Amino acid sequence: MAQDTAQQAPAAPATPARALLPLILPALAVGVGASLIFLGVSAAAEAFQDVLWQDLPDALGVGRYSVLWMLVMLTATGVAVGLVVWKVPGHAGPDPATMGLDAPVLPPVVLPGLVLATGLMLAGGRASAPRTRSSP
Secondary structure, X not given: OXXXXXXXXXXXXXXXXXHHHHHHHHHHHHHHHHHHHHHHHHHHHHHHHXXXXXXXXXXXXXXXXOHHHHHHHHHHHHHHHHHHHHHOOOOOOOOHHHXXXXXXXXXXXXXXXXXXXXXXXXXXXXXXXXXXXXXX
């Protein structure tokens, strides 16, 4: 049986570039906005981490690196995150382990609990190396 050796023309792209052009600015705005929100949550969590892991143990006269302090703070952080997931409206979103790759979009009511749980997790976790504050 003879094979057709003629090359076929490439198929047209499913979405031409001209059709995507109007979506560049909204996509850029969403990306920049999400990045700024992340930077804000990260900065707030870092400030709260300084309170939990430096100011509070110093005020209580407990060593910053004592095993007891770390155990208490990590347990308290887990309890606080658990309470947020349990009690805050939206419950910080659905469990990702139970969702498929084609999960529906999260409703906006989930966002405050998700941001709060994320901030608590970031602040309550301890960096492996001691950090020093920069002087103003």
